[in-house]
Amino acid sequence: MFLNLIKDVIKTLGEHGDEKYIKESEHADLTTTIAFKIAKERKVSPQEVADEIVAKITPRGYIGGAESVNGYINFFANYEFLEDTIEVILKDENYGSIGASGKVLIEHTSANPDGPLHIGHIRNSVIGDTLARIFRKAGFDVTTHYYINDMGRQMAITVLGVERFGLKDKKPDHAIAEAYISANRLLESNPELEKEVEELMLKYENFDRETERKFKEAIEKAMAGIKATMERINVNHDEFVWESDFIKNGYVDKILGFLESKGLIKKERAWIIELEGFDKEVVIKRENGTSLYVTRDLAYHLWKSEKFERIINVWGADHKLYGAQLLKLLDILGIKKPEIVFFEFVSLPEGRMSTRRGKFISADELIEKVKEEAKKIIVNRGFSEEEIDKISEAVAIGAIRFDFLKVAPEKPMVFDMNKALDFERQTASYIQYTYSRACSIMRKCDEEVEFSPELCEKTERDLVIILAKMPYYIYKVVNEARPNIFAEYMLHLASKFNEFYRDYPVLKAEGEIKKNRIAIVAAVSKVLRIGLELMGIQAIERM
């Protein structure tokens, strides 16, 4: 809805209607700073220009009025806009869609199957999964991928570890991690075992059946655990793609042929490509004839480009240089390039995490701890055991997801367990609580719903405007791939509703006023529910 308001402002402004200079404002529903730009060119005061523009324009569509203040041109929505907003929200189950279309691939998480997901992976999952949810809502046909790096050195070491130390009887991904960590220790004190690792890798790439069986078994164990964790935090993948598939299906050969035909490959002993603008050359085939990660990844991207219109990868910032090289190579080959969403590392107060060294906080551990803390809060509220478990699980998962989601991807994070467990600062439960407050009102009334914009007080009007903005934020996330701004939006909405809740009684109101407020509460609860769902956070009706 808000997007329509922006369109109407652009129409109203005519030749001065540039989206870049149209902004949200605390002084108006929308404002433009275009007069400042024009004033600069003409060397006159912005106020003059703004006055001049306002005098000329005729408000169109949803624009109820325009004013010139200090060089800003402010726009206000009319009653019709408010009315249509509530109507659309109450009627449209798919509120938030912006009518986008096309096939989009989002690859995220893709953690090596050598242990459980840790809190760094969670950041990737949460960003990726939330983007997927929001893109879907926008209207895109989204497919999500988890790319399983089954061909790496770390997998060979894992297999070695499983062979030497076996697997303990615990959650399979944790058991795998233990074997992997032990194998790394063993390797450190016995460097001669390197040969064994190399041999495993070589055999795997050459499809030695027995080796394949061992790898597959270890990987599937790890993935079973990883999948269980992801399911718990509401992270879904449509497909799990194995790196080795791209050797088997011929795409690696295809990409090598492509590169060769472009005359890019320098065949020394290994196959090397020199890339303009990069210090180091890229090796795409080892001396022993095997492929490298980048080779298979190029093949994967060729495959992606054939099937999808838009490709998004969610990667850790440590892959930035690699990503730039990949994009450059794809560019040279004329293959559709992915958009890469980089996120900075999550570290612990004592330093960076490492699965190999066993220095990490697993997602499972975090979930359990946060859940215990959440339970403490509701244990004396008269809920049944079952309800307590359900609510604390929903609250814990919400808290974890929101904690990662609300921080801009480019910000490095230092994870603090005490803060993760502090429910005073948990903003997800604030939104969930706000939703259950709205639900509580809805449960207690069965009156008619009838929205009357002219009856709205300031807070109520503000609230409706915020409701109207949800599709606009979806539009922004889809364009900027920054899901944190959606989290911000949801907080803003919840906060405004709580203000309304305090000042405007619903059940005690009468007549038209009551019907009007019920309409507002109904719309708010719906938008909160949809918004929470988009963040992968459960909307709970009682807490």
Next chain:
RNA sequence: GGGCCCGUGGCUCAGCCAGGACAGAGCGACGGCCUUCUAAGCCGUAGAUCCCGGGUUCAAAUCCCGGCGGGUCCGCCA
């Protein structure tokens, strides 16, 4: 050493791309609000050299240059 990212009240963050209306939230501190729709809520007070120094501009947290601090990358690893 070079590339990239980050540096905003005591703490955690938003705002920076497309410069403009008093730099916004939350936590923490202090003070208030439950015979009234769930107080996991609300209101108020205190608290900011927007890392530092230059520059561009009528106007800089935002753009440019130079520093400082932290992170990260620079494998015939993935």
